[in-house]
Amino acid sequence: xxxxxxxxxxxxxxxxxxxxxxxxxxxxxxxxxxxxxxxxxxxxxxxxxxxxxxxxxxxxxxxxxxxxxxxxxxxxxxxxxxxxxxxxxxxxxxxxxxxxxxxxxxxxxxxxxxxxxxxxxxxxxxxxxxxxxxxxxxxxxxxxxxxxxxxxxxxxxxxxxxxxxxxxxxxxxxxxxxxxxxxxxxxxxxxxxxxxxxxxxxxxxxxxxxxxxxxxxxxxxxxxxxxxxxxxxxxxxxxxxxxxxxxxxxxxxxxxxxxxxxxxxxxxxxxxxxxxxxxxxxxxxxxxxxx
Numbered sequence: 219x220x221x222x223x224x225x226x227x228x229x230x231x232x233x234x235x236x237x238x239x240x241x242x243x244x245x246x247x248x249x250x251x252x253x254x255x256x257x258x259x260x261x262x263x264x265x266x267x268x269x270x271x272x273x274x275x276x277x278x279x280x281x282x283x284x285x286x287x288x289x290x291x292x293x294x295x296x297x298x299x300x301x302x303x304x305x306x307x308x309x310x311x312x313x314x315x316x317x318x319x320x321x322x323x324x325x326x327x328x329x330x331x332x333x334x335x336x337x338x339x340x341x342x343x344x345x346x347x348x349x350x351x352x353x354x355x356x357x358x359x360x361x362x363x364x365x366x367x368x369x370x371x372x373x374x375x376x377x378x379x380x381x382x383x384x385x386x387x388x389x390x391x392x393x394x395x396x397x398x399x400x401x402x403x404x405x406x407x408x409x410x411x412x413x414x415x416x417x418x419x420x421x422x423x424x425x426x427x428x429x430x431x432x433x434x435x436x437x438x439x440x441x442x443x444x445x446x447x448x449x450x451x452x453x454x455x456x457x458x459x460x461x462x463x464x465x466x467x468x469x470x471x472x473x474x475x476x477x478x479x480x481x482x483x484x485x486x487x488x489x490x491x492x493x494x495x496x497x498x499x500x501x502x503x504x505x506x507x508x509x
Contacts, residue, residue, distance in 0.1 A: 249320045251288030253313045258286040260304040275299040289371050291321050293378070321379035325469040329450070329462040332471070333383065338394040338453035340485050342444060343403055347417055349380045351397065351424050351432075356417040357381065359409030392429040398488045401437045404505060411509065418506050425499045433492040434501050443487030451478070451485055
């Protein structure tokens with residue numbers, strides 16, 4: 219945790235820092251619980267009811283309760299508002315970075331931090347539409363189908379975190395973001411017909427962004443440079459090149475030049491073997507036209 223929040227209050231994370239099956243802090247534990255206890259203490263010291271804090275920050279009393287018991291993770295906007303309303307002097311703001319990390323499963327936290335600062339991202343997807351392109355409905359369908367079953371709070375938390383990642387598209391200066399998607403990814407109607415159509419429409423919208431290129435790897439392609447699974451290439455402002463390779467409970471970040479170069483070579487060949495960006499958007503348009 220950053221030095222400001224928990225250390226300033228002498229809070230220690232012992233048995234309360236539980237994690238769920240895939241390494242994410244369970245609702246009602248860990249950093250969210252510590253933040254919630256601090257929030258409640260400050261609210262009580264200010265002589266303010268939950269409904270009043272909610273009214274002054276734009277949230278319901280029930281939501282404030284969820285934050286205080288660590289069941290939900292607040293966004294940075296709420297944290298800043300609460301800090302000001304409660305006169306916390308920056309104490310709550312010190313939690314923002316930690317709360318942002320707590321939104322993600324442990325295996326993705328480092329990758330999420332790198333992604334947020336990237337000047338270039340290159341994504342190869344083989345199972346589902348990548349999180350950066352997902353609609354809210356598609357993301358919720360993905361997390362609802364997850365096994366073991368996720369709690370309702372965890373599903374909403376992950377949907378919120380996934381959509382927040384998409385702020386990268388509006389960042390200035392705009393990063394370069396490219397995708398190679400297996401054709402099967404776009405044809406798989408996860409969530410049902412309406413959700414699927416909405417997702418294809420979102421792919422088209424994102425594909426027309428000036429800093430985004432989306433390519434489709436056809437099922438009938440006779441060449442394929444990466445049959446061993448998905449990956450993401452990340453380039454930082456300082457010129458570091460990193461490869462993130464997701465796997466069940468064992469995702470890895472590679473920084474050594476030899477490994478990253480291998481992944482870069484695979485991605486370069488994939489882009490050459492896939493449909494062009496223009497052809498790919500036409501492919502998506504045709505899918506929509508067939509339904």
